[in-house]
Amino acid sequence: MNISDIGEFGFIRAIQDHTIVTPETVTVGIGDDGAVYKTTPGMEQVVVIDTMIEGNHFIIGKTATWHAVGYKAVASNLSDIAAMGATATQLVLSTALIPSMTVADVKELYRGMKDICQVYGVNMVGGDTVTARESTVITVTVLGEIEKDKALLRSGANVGDVVAISHTLGNSCAGLDVLLQQERGYEELVKHHQYPQPQLALGRLLVSMNCHCANDISDGLASEANEIAKASGVNLILDKDKIPFSPALEQWCAYAKKDRYRYAFGGGEDYELVFTMAEDDFYRLKKQYDDVTIIGSVHPGTGMVLLRDGDKESPLQPQGWTHF
Numbered sequence: 001m002n003i004s005d006i007g008e009f010g011f012i013r014a015i016q017d018h019t020i021v022t023p024e025t026v027t028v029g030i031g032d033d034g035a036v037y038k039t040t041p042g043m044e045q046v047v048v049i050d051t052m053i054e055g056n057h058f059i060i061g062k063t064a065t066w067h068a069v070g071y072k073a074v075a076s077n078l079s080d081i082a083a084m085g086a087t088a089t090q091l092v093l094s095t096a097l098i099p100s101m102t103v104a105d106v107k108e109l110y111r112g113m114k115d116i117c118q119v120y121g122v123n124m125v126g127g128d129t130v131t132a133r134e135s136t137v138i139t140v141t142v143l144g145e146i147e148k149d150k151a152l153l154r155s156g157a158n159v160g161d162v163v164a165i166s167h168t169l170g171n172s173c174a175g176l177d178v179l180l181q182q183e184r185g186y187e188e189l190v191k192h193h194q195y196p197q198p199q200l201a202l203g204r205l206l207v208s209m210n211c212h213c214a215n216d217i218s219d220g221l222a223s224e225a226n227e228i229a230k231a232s233g234v235n236l237i238l239d240k241d242k243i244p245f246s247p248a249l250e251q252w253c254a255y256a257k258k259d260r261y262r263y264a265f266g267g268g269e270d271y272e273l274v275f276t277m278a279e280d281d282f283y284r285l286k287k288q289y290d291d292v293t294i295i296g297s298v299h300p301g302t303g304m305v306l307l308r309d310g311d312k313e314s315p316l317q318p319q320g321w322t323h324f
Contacts, residue, residue, distance in 0.1 A: 029123065065108065074112075078116070080142075089144055092141050157228050160278070163296035171263075174258070179193065211285075213277075217273070223268075226317070244293045
């Protein structure tokens with residue numbers, strides 16, 4: 001059965017169950033002209049939005065399942081919320097679906113969204129659906145909240161800060177290569193690509209640990225570091241030999257003869273955090289959250305990123321995904 005067989009209201013009935021995780025914050029959810037939700041007194045509101053297009057961001061049956069697409073469409077937004085240091089609360093979405101899409105596939109798409117919303121306590125409170133001619137388009141907006149004047153911005157890096165990242169880099173792009181080349185035996189990398197883990201808990205911890213600046217690594221470390229440097233009006237010096245990699249990535253690079261640094265600097269979709277803070281505060285953080293690594297430092301400058309390799313320093317230009 002296709003979605004054209006059940007119509008718009010049949011579609012709504014098919015997906016509206018299990019969309020509310022914290023009912024105490026929602027007055028009106030899916031099914032009316034608008035959603036009504038409650039905010040926490042004294043908190044500022046954060047809003048983020050991201051779009052995924054079939055053929056641009058995923059290929060069903062080759063790089064993703066519909067469940068994985070739904071999950072990742074939400075995860076990319078939650079990663080932006082994490083980079084702001086906020087808590088995610090509500091979600092609305094717009095989907096453009098081709099009429100021949102099966103009801104089973106639609107349910108899988110929304111099940112992926114609901115599964116990650118359950119994990120992170122986010123309510124799916126509304127949306128819109130239209131007909132697409134050729135490719136599925138999914139736009140997700142996530143609402144969140146954070147204490148007044150506490151949002152982590154790209155413009156907050158201070159001279160003397162350390163530059164640090166969470167976990168390891170390059171896994172998602174390597175996982176994409178594994179899928180495109182139809183290799184087997186690298187499930188950990190594939191999982192990183194299809195089911196990334198937004199760093200919401202770390203983002204909240206960074207706020208409490210006097211973090212000055214954060215950015216999520218969606219387009220590759222080179223791109224995100226340059227965004228911080230330009231927004232903050234400083235130079236970042238990154239140490240090449242301090243970039244952490246997972247054993248799975250090292251194994252894949254050895255097998256496929258790939259450059260691990262290309263994955264880290266230009267791969268993207270890792271959805272880890274890159275952030276800056278005072279060195280003393282970093283080591284306080286590390287006592288509570290061990291999976292963070294210092295990879296560089298902040299210096300006076302005009303918005304450049306330099307990569308230190310031994311005794312040589314060279315400019316590190318953005319090299320990740322761009323839309324135009």
